[in-house]
Amino acid sequence: MSAPRLAGTVRERILSLAREKGQVSRGEISQAFSMDKKAVSVAVDRLLSEGILAVNGVRESRSGRRREILAVNGSHAATVGIDLGATHVIGVLADLSGTVLDRASYDIRPGLPVALILDQMRTIAARLVSTPRGGGARAIGVCVPGFVHPVEGTSLVAENIPGWKDVRIRDALQEGLGLPVRVEDASRALAVGERWLGKARGERDFLVLDLGFGIGMGIFIGGSLYRGTGWKSGEIGHTVVDPRGLPCACGGRGCLETVASGRAIARQAAEGIRDGRSQLLGELTKGNAGVVTAQDVGVAAGMSDPFAMELLEAAGSAAGLALANAAAILNPSVVVLGGGLVSSGRVFLDAIWKSADRHLMPGMRQDLRIVESELGLDGSARGMALIASERIFSGT
Amino acid sequence: MSAPRLAGTVRERILSLAREKGQVSRGEISQAFSMDKKAVSVAVDRLLSEGILAVNGVRESRSGRRREILAVNGSHAATVGIDLGATHVIGVLADLSGTVLDRASYDIRPGLPVALILDQMRTIAARLVSTPRGGGARAIGVCVPGFVHPVEGTSLVAENIPGWKDVRIRDALQEGLGLPVRVEDASRALAVGERWLGKARGERDFLVLDLGFGIGMGIFIGGSLYRGTGWKSGEIGHTVVDPRGLPCACGGRGCLETVASGRAIARQAAEGIRDGRSQLLGELTKGNAGVVTAQDVGVAAGMSDPFAMELLEAAGSAAGLALANAAAILNPSVVVLGGGLVSSGRVFLDAIWKSADRHLMPGMRQDLRIVESELGLDGSARGMALIASERIFSGT
Numbered sequence: 001m002s003a004p005r006l007a008g009t010v011r012e013r014i015l016s017l018a019r020e021k022g023q024v025s026r027g028e029i030s031q032a033f034s035m036d037k038k039a040v041s042v043a044v045d046r047l048l049s050e051g052i053l054a055v056n057g058v059r060e061s062r063s064g065r066r067r068e069i070l071a072v073n074g075s076h077a078a079t080v081g082i083d084l085g086a087t088h089v090i091g092v093l094a095d096l097s098g099t100v101l102d103r104a105s106y107d108i109r110p111g112l113p114v115a116l117i118l119d120q121m122r123t124i125a126a127r128l129v130s131t132p133r134g135g136g137a138r139a140i141g142v143c144v145p146g147f148v149h150p151v152e153g154t155s156l157v158a159e160n161i162p163g164w165k166d167v168r169i170r171d172a173l174q175e176g177l178g179l180p181v182r183v184e185d186a187s188r189a190l191a192v193g194e195r196w197l198g199k200a201r202g203e204r205d206f207l208v209l210d211l212g213f214g215i216g217m218g219i220f221i222g223g224s225l226y227r228g229t230g231w232k233s234g235e236i237g238h239t240v241v242d243p244r245g246l247p248c249a250c251g252g253r254g255c256l257e258t259v260a261s262g263r264a265i266a267r268q269a270a271e272g273i274r275d276g277r278s279q280l281l282g283e284l285t286k287g288n289a290g291v292v293t294a295q296d297v298g299v300a301a302g303m304s305d306p307f308a309m310e311l312l313e314a315a316g317s318a319a320g321l322a323l324a325n326a327a328a329i330l331n332p333s334v335v336v337l338g339g340g341l342v343s344s345g346r347v348f349l350d351a352i353w354k355s356a357d358r359h360l361m362p363g364m365r366q367d368l369r370i371v372e373s374e375l376g377l378d379g380s381a382r383g384m385a386l387i388a389s390e391r392i393f394s395g396t
Numbered sequence: 397m398s399a400p401r402l403a404g405t406v407r408e409r410i411l412s413l414a415r416e417k418g419q420v421s422r423g424e425i426s427q428a429f430s431m432d433k434k435a436v437s438v439a440v441d442r443l444l445s446e447g448i449l450a451v452n453g454v455r456e457s458r459s460g461r462r463r464e465i466l467a468v469n470g471s472h473a474a475t476v477g478i479d480l481g482a483t484h485v486i487g488v489l490a491d492l493s494g495t496v497l498d499r500a501s502y503d504i505r506p507g508l509p510v511a512l513i514l515d516q517m518r519t520i521a522a523r524l525v526s527t528p529r530g531g532g533a534r535a536i537g538v539c540v541p542g543f544v545h546p547v548e549g550t551s552l553v554a555e556n557i558p559g560w561k562d563v564r565i566r567d568a569l570q571e572g573l574g575l576p577v578r579v580e581d582a583s584r585a586l587a588v589g590e591r592w593l594g595k596a597r598g599e600r601d602f603l604v605l606d607l608g609f610g611i612g613m614g615i616f617i618g619g620s621l622y623r624g625t626g627w628k629s630g631e632i633g634h635t636v637v638d639p640r641g642l643p644c645a646c647g648g649r650g651c652l653e654t655v656a657s658g659r660a661i662a663r664q665a666a667e668g669i670r671d672g673r674s675q676l677l678g679e680l681t682k683g684n685a686g687v688v689t690a691q692d693v694g695v696a697a698g699m700s701d702p703f704a705m706e707l708l709e710a711a712g713s714a715a716g717l718a719l720a721n722a723a724a725i726l727n728p729s730v731v732v733l734g735g736g737l738v739s740s741g742r743v744f745l746d747a748i749w750k751s752a753d754r755h756l757m758p759g760m761r762q763d764l765r766i767v768e769s770e771l772g773l774d775g776s777a778r779g780m781a782l783i784a785s786e787r788i789f790s791g792t
Contacts, residue, residue: 331624
């Protein structure tokens, strides 16, 4: 009879350390957790026999002792991560180390009926699950903008998707595919991606400012994802940047999202086109102001269109102010700028930096690195695949 | 030979649980930490023989088994907590359950030389330490506004105390008194007070908005005090509530402190007196506008002085906005309104409530209770005495 599979905290800690460090020795594990060497060896042996941990070679210490180099065996299992946004469904199949094995995506025009969006999500999930790569997916994670109920697997409300309310994501996917499904907020999924694969590796207290069609924030405190009392943390898009600002969909006024979200940038650009304030944007959209996107504005700003530059400067400036406010409260080591708008170009990003510098106390600023995500559009989906893999790490 | 004293985590967990619940049985301890009953009994017996835990009676369970009721023995040791603010030095001698045994305080006029402030602090500490009550103090805690270096025991900078920079609090006190000294931020000390003695008992994720001469925030995440990367968390006073607002001492513009701090309220009141906008405030200060305090404004507002009411409404409205912003990011279960300004009366507090309601998303608001502290002016000092007692709890 083989030894029972290792489950629970020791297992998770060893695997997390191995994933974080890339490679690790038995001695380093023992040191990191003040664990008895024998107990570490028993646990490691079980994880090796299960195949989730692998020996990646041997290192000779100065004293001549040979030490195995241990690493998470990425190919042990694969999971699917799906980012269901207001403008896209992006799915990835990733192995345990977060390497993407396959990818599928679909662009959503704002206003598409909820049933059609869910159909697209199911189609993409089914395609990725049926891929033989990685030995077949063992779990699915779906992230959505707005409030979620991770325990029930429900997306409660997404203001930026019309008609989206109490959508039972888990039920919608489990029915057809029979795999366990995790549901989480998209900005939190992005933060998990940054923590393990991106610019926040090894950081304990950091924030991810997720600038897309809407705006959210992922928060890590003490090395763990922070969700808040009702799983609603991170609504920086609805912090007030100007009490005399525009009314917001949330019922408030002057929220960050009214100025700096992709939705707000597109709305202002459409108005500008109608008012004849940007010939270039008019040309880019062939006179159909209603279809202009924040991406178009980024392109126009890159071509030095004054109106587009002005829009993005105002957006970046507001985002920098909100970032400074969050940092003043939480004193993080890093803020990662992520989400689709990060590709809007330097005008936008420079305005964020300048505004954050202006609004942050010097003592607070000196503790903080502001960095730009390099995970691109797939960041949330990749983070979500990692969240889905947590059950494989915990052995449950 | 007696058994060695219990030290470390198990000890702290048992004592913390006992302090939190007021009283606890061995079975409840075992259940709370999934700990072996025998291990619990060994640990509890040691704490009983040390005298830090006491048997407070016996309860009979339904099955007829007799169970000891255990509680922290408050009188086992005492500590001193000192709150060194811009307008006061408040010291308390408290027992291990946080009960105040003695108290001393001194009012500071803004602008007093640093050396004199430190003298007052030493005088108060010496007096409380020499009190025989509680068997004599075993540790001292000092909290100050602004950035601290808890490891070095230094108060780095307090913008609201002129000339205050890199003040070595621990050295200043250890010299004369020979007791261990902890240094912490005053709003964090208040949060610890609220957690164990006040309105946040048993809460895991909560905020304390500390409204005084300056404005700070104490943050608990997952049941623990959160300090931030460089021990600078909680600077809500320097979050921007109006980008077109007044310049702030921190170098920014439109910070909460420029409108809602005791300092800002007093400054605006002095201007109002000089401009003849409030006869009542003029009378209360006998024509010497320079000595008016936020407390005077509270008194005047209580007597329906329109100018004073307007000032406090604007201050409360700004504080409510900043509170809403912090809550949108952190989704706490409770925000406690504390600090000296809480006694400014209903006009101020109602404005905070109204503003928070207006600016918070409904879904976020429904998770949140906003409550007023009942610890009064001594909240930070009492919390600081508890922080000083941590070394007795940890057995180090």
